[in-house]
Amino acid sequence: MIIRPRRNRVDANMRDLVQENNLTVKDLIAPLFVMEGENKREEIASMPGQYRFTLDLLLKKVAKLSDLGIPAVSLFPALPDSLKDERASESTNSNNILCQAVRAIKKQTPNMLVMTDVAMDPYSNDGHDGLVDKERGLILNDETLPILAEMAVNQAQAGADIIGPSDMMDGRVAYIRQALDHAGLHHVVIMSYTAKYASAFYGPFRDALESEPKMGDKKTYQMNPANSREAIRELYLDEQEGADILMVKPGLPYLDILKEMRETTTLPLAVYNVSGEYAMVKAAAANGWLDEEKVALEILMSFKRAGADMILTYFAEAAAKWLKK
Ligand code: PBG
Secondary structure, eight states: OOOOGGGGGSSHHHHHHHOOOOOOGGGEEEEEEEESSSSOEEEETTEEEEEEEEHHHHHHHHHHHHHTTOOEEEEEEOOOGGGOBTTOGGGGOTTSHHHHHHHHHHHHSTTSEEEEEEOSGGGBTTOOSSEEETTTTEEESTTTHHHHHHHHHHHHHHTOSEEEEOSOOTTHHHHHHHHHHHTTOTTOEEEEEEEEBOOGGGHHHHHHHTOOOSSSOSTTTSBOTTOSHHHHHHHHHHHHHTOSEEEEESSGGGHHHHHHHHHHOSSOEEEEEOHHHHHHHHHHHHTTSSOHHHHHHHHHHHHHHHTOSEEEETTHHHHHHHHHO
């Protein structure tokens, strides 16, 4: 007798009955870039279809994403060099473009969840996520924490629902949690970039923000792509420090990490399908080498299968439309 797995694949209805995982618009978080000015959008050359928007146009985009059923956006500010300095001072300005965007989105579309990123790089003229000691060539850890905490409180006071520390400094989740609670912001969620690897897949994102590090690389704080046990160590620390949601980043090359984390924690898990993953699919599709819709949906489903509860992806809007068909 032959055992016949094909019986369960015989037609679409049977395949639906046995389907193990599902991808829906409710799983998606759309990253968006905001810049100062009016009525302008600039396409990011290495991320076709993704733009830096001025606030007025960003609001239109958010309204559209909301109509499509997307539950959350994640905001990143693209600042002119004139606003960048060594201490990322603009990040704690309550009227910076990011805080303006958070307030305007919550006013226009109150039920859209707004996530903001905590790290110094978009605001730093060093392009690093922490304070740089130039003489010694070091990224300072403990000196960075108060800056991150002040940045997080500033974003949360503007109305951010979810704070996303992406900086990979040690101890930052606990430090930020304490600062938020101290400011009466107990309700604000921390989605920690728990296992964030020192990855070349962030290239297009750094084009978008012009945030390429001026000196050295990020390997003293972001993780070595060769390591997986270290991700579990970071996971235990983020749990202890009070993170509400844990994230793995990038996505596709780190599905094994996602799966291991799923087996280790009871917390919700997010995955960041980063800029370089998006760029690869777009480039191949533009050449007619891959079917963009099918490939993108297959990648997004792979995250669900590996254990993600939510996915940050530049495909969010397109996927929402594809999933409606
Ligand atoms: C910065 C940050 C990065 C991304 C999100 N937050 C880049 C980096 O660490 O250099 C990358 C996102 C992407 O590539 O889509 N703290």
